[in-house]
Amino acid sequence: MTPAARVQAAIEILEEVIASARDDGPPADTIIQRYFKTRRYAGSKDRRAVRELAFRAIRRSGDRPDSGRAAMIGLADDDAQLLDLFDGSPHGPAARQPAEAPADASDVPQWIRPMLSEHVGAAEWPALLERAPLDLRVNIAKIGRDDLLGQFDGAVPTPLSPWGLRLASDSKVDDHPAFLDGLIEVQDEGSQLIALACRPESGMRILDLCAGAGGKALALAAAAPGAEIIASDTNRARLSQLRPRADRAGAAIATRLLDGGREAAQLADLEGQCDVVLVDAPCSGSGTWRRSPEGRWRLTQGRLDRLARLQAHLLDLAAPLVRPGGALIYATCSIIRAEGADQARSFLGRHSSCMVQDVSFVGGRADGPGRLLTPAHDSTDGFFVARFVRS
Numbered sequence: 001m002t003p004a005a006r007v008q009a010a011i012e013i014l015e016e017v018i019a020s021a022r023d024d025g026p027p028a029d030t031i032i033q034r035y036f037k038t039r040r041y042a043g044s045k046d047r048r049a050v051r052e053l054a055f056r057a058i059r060r061s062g063d064r065p066d067s068g069r070a071a072m073i074g075l076a077d078d079d080a081q082l083l084d085l086f087d088g089s090p091h092g093p094a095a096r097q098p099a100e101a102p103a104d105a106s107d108v109p110q111w112i113r114p115m116l117s118e119h120v121g122a123a124e125w126p127a128l129l130e131r132a133p134l135d136l137r138v139n140i141a142k143i144g145r146d147d148l149l150g151q152f153d154g155a156v157p158t159p160l161s162p163w164g165l166r167l168a169s170d171s172k173v174d175d176h177p178a179f180l181d182g183l184i185e186v187q188d189e190g191s192q193l194i195a196l197a198c199r200p201e202s203g204m205r206i207l208d209l210c211a212g213a214g215g216k217a218l219a220l221a222a223a224a225p226g227a228e229i230i231a232s233d234t235n236r237a238r239l240s241q242l243r244p245r246a247d248r249a250g251a252a253i254a255t256r257l258l259d260g261g262r263e264a265a266q267l268a269d270l271e272g273q274c275d276v277v278l279v280d281a282p283c284s285g286s287g288t289w290r291r292s293p294e295g296r297w298r299l300t301q302g303r304l305d306r307l308a309r310l311q312a313h314l315l316d317l318a319a320p321l322v323r324p325g326g327a328l329i330y331a332t333c334s335i336i337r338a339e340g341a342d343q344a345r346s347f348l349g350r351h352s353s354c355m356v357q358d359v360s361f362v363g364g365r366a367d368g369p370g371r372l373l374t375p376a377h378d379s380t381d382g383f384f385v386a387r388f389v390r391s
């Protein structure tokens with residue numbers, strides 16, 4: 001591909017990413033993979049260059065651009081070499097017209113700014129979009145962290161989680177023997193800290209209510225191999241990914257597929273029976289923009305309101321399942337108050353039998369009844385987490 005053809009390819013990809021963000025479709029990575037499946041002429045260098053261009057344009061625009069071309073023009077207006085490639089050559093983009101408006105540049109969408117946690121001021125915004133390192137969680141049920149340290153080039157222990165190793169962002173581990181043997185999982189340090197906040201111990205019964213593909217359930221099982229762990233979710237496809245991961249890790253985790261709206265009846269046998277219930281609730285994902293920067297283009301006030309209602313519903317569902325003296329842990333990978341401190345405060349207002357307890361990990365900052373981790377302050381994804389004890 002010529003350099004100009006790469007720019008045109010990135011514009012076409014951006015067009016799809018914009019439509020997908022508007023219509024709640026697949027993420028940018030999936031779109032890029034699909035794009036090249038039907039374009040075998042593109043070599044690996046072309047693919048890398050196009051991907052890089054598309055992601056640079058996505059990171060540059062906080063608000064959803066009008067078109068892929070507007071997004072790329074925005075990037076090119078600050079980069080003379082890129083602008084020169086708008087030359088109308090075959091397969092390249094048409095020449096830039098003076099009347100064409102570039103997409104606006106911003107880190108955080110305008111409308112979301114007033115909704116962020118007070119900790120996430122403008123000085124923290126650039127870090128929300130910096131490339132994240134690759135964090136691994138060592139399966140401590142099988143091996144110690146120090147025993148694996150030397151097996152990965154440039155790996156360092158994560159500073160906050162005792163289970164983590166940090167590698168450069170572009171590291172690949174899915175064909176590493178340690179991965180195939182179930183000794184590691186890819187997991188951001190922030191997610192590891194949420195599992196730590198559950199204080200898992202052998203003999204406990206732990207419900208991971210929104211387990212998804214089981215990232216945190218696996219961390220809990222590794223930390224407390226003698227615990228009974230139940231992983232539930234309403235999404236069959238996600239929950240079914242847990243089984244092979246648990247087999248690889250040698251973890252015993254029971255799963256329960258729930259029907260949205262019938263969860264209370266399906267979990268009735270666990271009422272007052274759980275030592276710990278983890279509610280890792282669906283959220284805006286605003287704490288993970290550094291991995292999925294197009295997530296900023298997906299959010300609308302309507303979506304945010306629906307998510308906040310679902311989070312409240314899941315918290316109300318979870319509270320009666322906790323045994324007296326047991327703990328409810330609420331987490332979202334969000335830096336938006338409505339999904340964090342405000343949600344936790346409302347929960348406390350509705351449930352007088354629950355009291356706040358400090359989460360036991362190092363890191364983060366106090367944020368209302370919970371703690372907030374942010375990329376700038378903690379070098380983790382952004383997370384809100386609160387721990388409640390049932391009296």
Ligand SMILES: C[S@@+](CC[C@H](N)C(=O)[O-])C[C@H]1O[C@@H](n2cnc3c(N)ncnc32)[C@H](O)[C@@H]1O
Nearest residue numbers: 209210211212214215216233234235280281282
């Ligand atoms: C943030 S994700 C969970 C990530 C997972 N805990 C992990 O560590 O990989 C939230 C999950 O909540 C699930 N969910 C949505 N509505 C639910 C409901 N009513 N009951 C249980 N799970 C639900 C979604 O399907 C999604 O998998």
